[in-house]
Amino acid sequence: MKILIIEDEESLRESIVSYLKEEGNICEVATTYWNALEKINLYSYDCILLDLTLPGGDGLNILSEIKKKNKQ
Numbered sequence: 001m002k003i004l005i006i007e008d009e010e011s012l013r014e015s016i017v018s019y020l021k022e023e024g025n026i027c028e029v030a031t032t033y034w035n036a037l038e039k040i041n042l043y044s045y046d047c048i049l050l051d052l053t054l055p056g057g058d059g060l061n062i063l064s065e066i067k068k069k070n071k072q
Contacts, residue, residue, distance in 0.1 A: 001046040002026045006036040006062065008054055016049065033057030040066060 003020055007013040008031050017027045028043070030036035033056035040048070040062070048066070052059035 002028070002044075004028050004030060004036070004039055004043075004045045004048045006030045006049065006054065006059065007051045008032065009051075031055070033059075033062065036062055037065060040071070041069075044071070 003025050005013060005016050005020075005027055007016065007029070013029055013031070017029065020027050028039060028045075030039050031054075033054045036050075036054065050059045050062060054062075
C-alpha cells in the first residue's frame with residue numbers, strides 16, 4: 001500500500017514511517033501544508049494519514065481539497 005504521512009512532528013512521523021514500512025508499505029511524507037497539497041495533486045495514495053495542525057495551514061483544508069478533487 002502507498003501511504004502519505006502528513007505530520008510535522010519529526011519523532012512521531014519517523015515512528016509512524018518505521019512501523020508502516022516494517023509492514024511492507026511504501027511511505028511518503030509531507031511536513032507542511034503546501035508540501036502536502038503538492039504531493040496530493042501529483043500522486044495517488046491508497047491511504048493518507050493527516051495531521052490537523054500543520055505549518056502553513058489547517059489539515060481540514062487539505063481534506064476539503066481532497067474531496068473537491070474527488071480523490072478516494
